[in-house]
Amino acid sequence: MTDYTTVSIPKDLADRVEETIEGTSFSSTSDLVRFLLRSIVIQHQKEGQLTEAQFEEITDQLADLGYLDR
Numbered sequence: 001m002t003d004y005t006t007v008s009i010p011k012d013l014a015d016r017v018e019e020t021i022e023g024t025s026f027s028s029t030s031d032l033v034r035f036l037l038r039s040i041v042i043q044h045q046k047e048g049q050l051t052e053a054q055f056e057e058i059t060d061q062l063a064d065l066g067y068l069d070r
Contacts, residue, residue, distance in 0.1 A: 007033065016066050036062070 009017075009029075017029045026032045040058060043050070050058075 009033075013067065020065070036067070 014029055017032060021027075021029070021032055026035065043054075043058075
């Protein structure tokens with residue numbers, strides 16, 4: 001059995017995510033967040049430690065998508 005934890009995001013961001021995933025294969029905000037986090041972790045594991053430039057690129061991409069406030 002998989003254990004879960006809760007991650008909190010602002011309501012306005014959750015609403016934007018819901019709008020973004022309409023018509024996609026993601027059935028919920030949680031599905032999208034799991035996908036994004038897995039992608040980052042897999043990239044990190046493949047390449048070893050993320051460089052500052054890689055971290056900034058990921059951060060910029062998430063900010064551009066509206067998942068992070070800058």
